[in-house]
Amino acid sequence: MSDAERPTEGGTGDDFEPIQVFPEAEEMDLRPGADNCYKCSTCDTNCPVAEVDDEFPGPKFQGPEQWRLKRQDDHDVDDSVMKCSNCMRCDSACPSDVPLSQMHNTARGEYVDERMDTFSREYVRNRILANYRRLAPLGSMFPRTTNFVMGLSATQWLGEKLLGITSEREFPSFATETFREWWDKRGGAAASRKRAQEARERRGGDATSKLRAEDPRARRDQDSSASRGGTSDRTEPKRIAYFHGCYSNYNTPEVAKSLVRVYEHFGYEIVVPDQHCSGTPMFANGMIDDARRSAETNVRELAAALEDGADIVASCSSCSMSLRQEYPELFDLAGIEDVAANTWDAVEYLRVHEDLEAELEGSTVEDDLSFAYHAPCHARNQGLDGQTIELLSRIDGVEAHDVGDSCSGISGTYGWKAENYDTSMKIGAEMFEHMADANADTGLTECPTCSMQMEHGTGYEITHTLEVLDAALVGTETEGRTQ
């Protein structure tokens, strides 16, 4: 019966009793999400893969339509689901809150479980790519040798022939010292506590009060904000737990070191909990069980850090995306909601808990620099796409140009697969052109694989926003930077 017909004479609402039409869901119930889709197809116009690849039927099909098709058990998950790059742009496109990426992740997991031969080359290759975190420690043990071997054209040729990993790309090199090695050598959390304490004392004195007196916005704020980690009390310890992820540990420890310096500058003591991969590459390859195992470790360790009064920050936009959104969408683990609600992008956290903008105002870097900035899709989905340009415009001598809202095309492990390489480069074409037009000194982004694609497609050297903030706020004096 339709709502539009009056069910009984007289009252409305009072005698309405909902009845259970469908049996209790035993697994994740995606029906409400599927029912919310009113087929406007806005998601399809945002899909970077569908725009360049005729064979990809788009997010609306992969999500709500495929979910419906499968209800009757006579349809398997379509193999085109493996062409989804998991950029998650469809999520923020949907005006009706359909959880598209959750549906894609679920369908992909089901496809891999039920339809993929675990002895197939594709499965083995995907498992290797998804579990980069397990292999990286080996490479990192003998970084120079590994970098040499991985750089050999013979290795690349073999990678393509044996595993279907494109030989067009150069493997990222391993750092000679991982971030965690550096962190331990530096004295770990104890040393950080001491440095943070010193910074708070220094800031508690002259610098901050002067700064706050000059800035009317900060003055207005002084009496009203006293949330955890807030700016009101200068001597209280402030603590963050850093989720560095794999890439800034093994490959770009300079990003992680910059985070440490910037946070200590603001008087935060940093703890670096034990952690595994965030799960992003595993979701993208449908390896949900692997992702769950990683999530169990991460949630346990990060929840413990929360108990100790730390908030969680991440420097990689896909790691923060995963902890914030994919974890609670896909797994049911104790404390997972709490971890998600208290995880922040590292720059956003300072934006909200400190007056980062006022602090940057008028700061300088050693040499004037212009940047071609690409906002990663996973940052865009967290509403962070404008943040970097807003902040960098405060630094004297720094210019940052946004190169537009197109996807870089690599999407983690996606562009590493030989069969996706051309699609990946076609998606990236618009960004490459805009980067070339920007005519900047350096490329800038917060996503490790976007940076690989930016470098690969344009030849720009790529840096991370935290490194720029480090240069502007901390400069070169405080700590030996030869590492």
Added chain:
Amino acid sequence: MAIEDDVLVIGGGLAGATAALAAADQGGRVRLVSAKQSTLRHASGLIDVLGYTPSGEGPLSDPFAAIPDLPRGHPYERVGPDAVHEALDFFDAIAGDAYAGAGTESNALVMTFGGTVKPTARYPTATAAGLASDDRDALLVGFETLPDFDAPLSAAHLESAGVPFAVRGVTVRFPGLARDDAKLTRYAHLLDRDERVSAAGGSGAREALAATVEPHVAGASRVGFPAVLGDERADEVRADLADRLGAEVFEVPMGPPSLPGVRLEELLYDALSDAGVRVTTGVPVVDYEPDAEGAGRIDRVVVDRNGTDVPHRADQYVLATGGLVGKGVRSDRERVFEPIFDCHVPHPADRYDWFVDDAFGDQPYAKFGLPVDRDLRPLDATGDPEFANLRAAGAIVGGYDFAAEKSGAGVSLATGSVAGRGAGAEVNDR
């Protein structure tokens, strides 16, 4: 500590973008927060001002002549006719060459994909050769794989509506597309980049499309396509096709998702970027905190970023979150409400009085929205402003039925620019 700005605009559609641009014109620091990507992708891209009166008279050739007679409470009555003029001038300056009709007071009649004729004040340049008042003969081209636009049916509709020209429709296969449900962006991308299409002997997509259509032109001096002719390089695509076909080429505006809507979105967001407006999209405003000192002011709003509450504070706020479709106004079985600030939304207590049985009748729900004063401040049940520092713009404002009147874009522009200008000016007066 909150993220601080002078003016915070909530909502990223035409009204929100206009409000942000108008506020930025006053010199303050402005931020626009949009829950999702802008819903302009649903918009036809046409800028309607008033096509029909609330009592259904029309199509109107001069919308401005009808504005003084609009009922009390209509958004145009609230802001006054001069504000509507100024808003259109404001839009014309932003749109530049991308839109036609600038500077005129009267409505143009544009062909729609259903074969009807729609009165509108401004229209994309891509549609300019498709006016129904133009007496040149036309050919409409549809694609087998885009069933939304049935060109022969649309042509027949137009002929029976008595348009002053001969019009034919033909359906062809879009060259080089392998699948039947290729996305809109795929068509545009093929033409934008003039990709080689293997199905057509390896020629570029534009050449292949022109070759497919050319035999059907047969003397028509203009050829209309569904609005898929390129995105970033749409002007170039159209000119190239016109050159090859020896006829003017135009786009027929389509339903959602709509490339003219996407292009309008790009136009506005480029203008926002040029004006220094800070834009945060994909995250909804979910709550607010009143000023601790009372005085009926909003202190800050709470933005939900994937589960984390992020406070944003401004001196002035503009609410442009849309109507029932855009979810700026919501309803449940008990009531109709505005979800962020719980502003007063007048509506009958009995929900069976929210609608009439005739689907195309005078639907009460279509006019649900916030009552506002002449400064566009939402009013509570007693007629006083809900907050001293909140203004409303666009479809969230009540008292009009944009779908029936064809006034959606005009109201968004007029209320957006008045609200944005008011908010920006108040920051300066502080």
